[in-house]
Amino acid sequence: MPTxxxxxxxxxxxxxxxxxxxxxxxxxxxxxxALKNELRRIHYKKExxxxxxxxxxxxxxxxxSGTEVFIRRxxxxxxxxxxxx
Numbered sequence: 001m002p003t004x005x006x007x008x009x010x011x012x013x014x015x016x017x018x019x020x021x022x023x024x025x026x027x028x029x030x031x032x033x034a035l036k037n038e039l040r041r042i043h044y045k046k047e048x049x050x051x052x053x054x055x056x057x058x059x060x061x062x063x064x065s066g067t068e069v070f071i072r073r074x075x076x077x078x079x080x081x082x083x084x085x
Contacts, residue, residue, distance in 0.1 A: 003028070 022030050057063075063070050 018027055018030065
């Protein structure tokens with residue numbers, strides 16, 4: 001993946017810790033990895049907040065009696081198909 005130079009302001013103590021723990025040739029890689037993980041977390045959180053309330057009980061009457069009953073019915077139906085064949 002192509003890289004570009006970016007300038008960020010970060011706390012001095014964070015930079016000092018990075019320099020103390022990570023060799024010079026690996027510092028950008030460590031920062032990029034940490035940024036990628038944090039952006040993934042932020043994206044996931046936003047998607048979760050956006051999708052909140054998307055599930056409507058009225059659209060899923062098969063779960064009215066609970067998920068346990070629904071799952072048990074699903075398992076029974078597949079078991080009977082496997083034993084007949």
